[in-house]
Amino acid sequence: METEALGVDLGGTNVRAAVVDAGTGAVRAVAREALVDRSPEAVAEAVARVVAGAAGADGARRFGAVGVGVAGQVLGASGLVLNAPNLGWRDVPFAGLLEGRLGAAVRVVNDLSAAAWGESRFGAARGTRDALVVFVGTGVGSGLVLGGRLHEGARGVAGELGHVKVRPLRPGEALRRCGCGAVGCLEAYAGGANVAARVRAELAAGARSSIGDLTGGDLSRVGAAQVEQAAAAGDAYARRLWEEVGELLGSAVAAAVTLLNPQRVVLGGGVLLRSPTLLELVEWRVRGETSRSAAAALELARAELGDDAGVVGAALLGALARRD
Amino acid sequence: METEALGVDLGGTNVRAAVVDAGTGAVRAVAREALVDRSPEAVAEAVARVVAGAAGADGARRFGAVGVGVAGQVLGASGLVLNAPNLGWRDVPFAGLLEGRLGAAVRVVNDLSAAAWGESRFGAARGTRDALVVFVGTGVGSGLVLGGRLHEGARGVAGELGHVKVRPLRPGEALRRCGCGAVGCLEAYAGGANVAARVRAELAAGARSSIGDLTGGDLSRVGAAQVEQAAAAGDAYARRLWEEVGELLGSAVAAAVTLLNPQRVVLGGGVLLRSPTLLELVEWRVRGETSRSAAAALELARAELGDDAGVVGAALLGALARRD
Numbered sequence: 235m236e237t238e239a240l241g242v243d244l245g246g247t248n249v250r251a252a253v254v255d256a257g258t259g260a261v262r263a264v265a266r267e268a269l270v271d272r273s274p275e276a277v278a279e280a281v282a283r284v285v286a287g288a289a290g291a292d293g294a295r296r297f298g299a300v301g302v303g304v305a306g307q308v309l310g311a312s313g314l315v316l317n318a319p320n321l322g323w324r325d326v327p328f329a330g331l332l333e334g335r336l337g338a339a340v341r342v343v344n345d346l347s348a349a350a351w352g353e354s355r356f357g358a359a360r361g362t363r364d365a366l367v368v369f370v371g372t373g374v375g376s377g378l379v380l381g382g383r384l385h386e387g388a389r390g391v392a393g394e395l396g397h398v399k400v401r402p403l404r405p406g407e408a409l410r411r412c413g414c415g416a417v418g419c420l421e422a423y424a425g426g427a428n429v430a431a432r433v434r435a436e437l438a439a440g441a442r443s444s445i446g447d448l449t450g451g452d453l454s455r456v457g458a459a460q461v462e463q464a465a466a467a468g469d470a471y472a473r474r475l476w477e478e479v480g481e482l483l484g485s486a487v488a489a490a491v492t493l494l495n496p497q498r499v500v501l502g503g504g505v506l507l508r509s510p511t512l513l514e515l516v517e518w519r520v521r522g523e524t525s526r527s528a529a530a531a532l533e534l535a536r537a538e539l540g541d542d543a544g545v546v547g548a549a550l551l552g553a554l555a556r557r558d
Numbered sequence: 559m560e561t562e563a564l565g566v567d568l569g570g571t572n573v574r575a576a577v578v579d580a581g582t583g584a585v586r587a588v589a590r591e592a593l594v595d596r597s598p599e600a601v602a603e604a605v606a607r608v609v610a611g612a613a614g615a616d617g618a619r620r621f622g623a624v625g626v627g628v629a630g631q632v633l634g635a636s637g638l639v640l641n642a643p644n645l646g647w648r649d650v651p652f653a654g655l656l657e658g659r660l661g662a663a664v665r666v667v668n669d670l671s672a673a674a675w676g677e678s679r680f681g682a683a684r685g686t687r688d689a690l691v692v693f694v695g696t697g698v699g700s701g702l703v704l705g706g707r708l709h710e711g712a713r714g715v716a717g718e719l720g721h722v723k724v725r726p727l728r729p730g731e732a733l734r735r736c737g738c739g740a741v742g743c744l745e746a747y748a749g750g751a752n753v754a755a756r757v758r759a760e761l762a763a764g765a766r767s768s769i770g771d772l773t774g775g776d777l778s779r780v781g782a783a784q785v786e787q788a789a790a791a792g793d794a795y796a797r798r799l800w801e802e803v804g805e806l807l808g809s810a811v812a813a814a815v816t817l818l819n820p821q822r823v824v825l826g827g828g829v830l831l832r833s834p835t836l837l838e839l840v841e842w843r844v845r846g847e848t849s850r851s852a853a854a855a856l857e858l859a860r861a862e863l864g865d866d867a868g869v870v871g872a873a874l875l876g877a878l879a880r881r882d
Binding site: 307316317362363364376378380381383385386387388389390391392393394395397398399414415416418419485486488489490492493494495496497523525526527528530531 | 713810
């Protein structure tokens with residue numbers, strides 16, 4: 235069993251379990267189901283079912299440990315989920331709930347931290363001891379591998395790059411409100427969902443852009459993909475928008491690199507990886523704004539594990555817990 | 559000997575050695591000399607002399623290890639000083655130079671990292687595993703203790719908070735140039751030397767402020783102390799300046815806290831500790847701009863070890879090297 239590990243990726247709508255080759259990171263067996271009831275008890279039962287689906291009825295016991303990535307704030311090794319907005323959870327002792335059911339040690343970890351760990355072991359950050367892994371998709375987040383270890387922070391919320399406050403680009407511009415309730419967060423300006431909502435509102439208010447044409451005038455279909463397509467084709471509105479988003483993302487990453495001096499920055503997430511125009515603007519800004527000494531040997535890379543990063547990282551972190 | 563450790567603080571103008579109580583952090587014996595010749599060989603000899611002065615002729619051998627804090631970029635455990643501008647050094651294998659002379663293991667470390675380690679063991683960050691220690695004096699810098707370990711980064715330059723790029727507060731405002739050669743660094747706006755130079759230039763150009771009166775019209779005597787004194791007395795110019803500096807410092811620290819989720823932030827350095835008006839503005843901004851989840855349990859503290867932090871931290875890090 236030492237050569238395989240068992241991981242779970244718990245999102246707001248789906249839960250997925252996978253058996254992962256601990257020597258290569260390859261995903262070998264997967265089971266998934268949609269979450270209907272989001273109560274901790276019901277979710278724990280769903281986890282037990284997908285674990286059995288991926289690893290067999292006695293799967294967790296055979297592996298001895300399971301790693302679970304959750305989109306939320308997890309208090310270190312205790313496995314207490316302090317806050318998981320997508321699940322509506324606060325202060326749920328989820329590791330404890332699962333351990334009884336699975337008969338195995340359970341390591342619960344923030345999903346982006348798990349994904350960063352996956353990238354650091356078998357993806358774009360392999361071979362480094364210090365890496366910053368940035369994800370820009372619906373939201374904006376990151377995971378930190380420092381000194382060869384996952385850095386989770388005092389309350390399990392390290393890596394919240396999306397909630398770093400950024401300034402408005404124009405004086406007098408009202409600050410955008412973030413899903414977290416605060417104003418001025420990077421995610422409010424650069425997260426895919428917020429970018430899409432902004433573009434829809436600005437097009438509805440008469441902004442000129444070819445973005446509307448790309449969706450046949452159906453604004454509900456506007457997303458980062460259309461902004462990228464229009465920007466790549468030279469649309470001035472889309473280009474300006476990507477320059478603004480690229481500046482904010484790049485400046486925030488550059489500040490993090492200046493502070494942490496990682497060997498490598500990995501850029502990932504659906505929006506960033508599918509938007510080469512934006513990605514180039516971000517990389518240019520990171521190189522330009524990082525301190526000279528931290529930029530000197532900095533490597534920029536693009537995430538390699540895609541949607542598997544989280545479950546791979548969770549499985550590997552779970553296996554580490556087994557050894558503890 | 560286990561209860562004592564030997565540390566060296568190597569600045570641009572002075573070198574100081576101290577015997578430190580490893581159980582309390584108390585500084586027991588100190589020797590110091592001014593640096594005349596800054597060549598690596600001459601500095602190594604000066605270090606050997608102050609070590610002998612503090613610990614006796616056979617001091618380093620008896621202790622088995624010495625920790626040396628240097629204002630510069632140190633490549634991890636190798637003891638290679640990549641760059642120390644105050645000494646005019648590039649790529650100096652200083653640990654090797656010293657080890658032969660001292661007959662002991664030598665751990666060379668960045669001075670602010672050493673100071674952060676000192677504060678984390680016996681100062682304002684004691685009892686924490688995750689702390690950000692910020693220093694605002696002539697320049698701006700920080701040291702990071704993460705997961706109970708000193709985080710030095712891939713090239714030994716982690717913590718360069720002073721070289722995070724900050725935006726100009728007014729559109730069209732030219733970016734200030736930093737001592738590092740880049741423009742727009744936090745240190746260019748918030749470091750004590752740069753603040754003093756700016757005030758002198760603005761007063762010479764006719765800015766209205768009581769700061770000039772505080773020095774009897776002698777602009778060469780203007781420094782952060784006069785700005786603080788004027789701001790505390792309600793001077794509008796000084797107050798605006800401190801608000802600008804406080805916003806930039808506080809925003810940069812808040813971003814670092816959001817990213818790292820430390821348990822405690824320690825604020826130190828001569829300018830900050832001697833400027834209560836500025837310190838309050840910084841603390842207010844840190845609390846206001848840190849993400850809610852990272853701010854939830856954040857503790858703000860003021861540095862306690864003063865000028866001893868570096869030599870205490872260096873001594874303790876040296877003792878760790880002995881055990882390796």
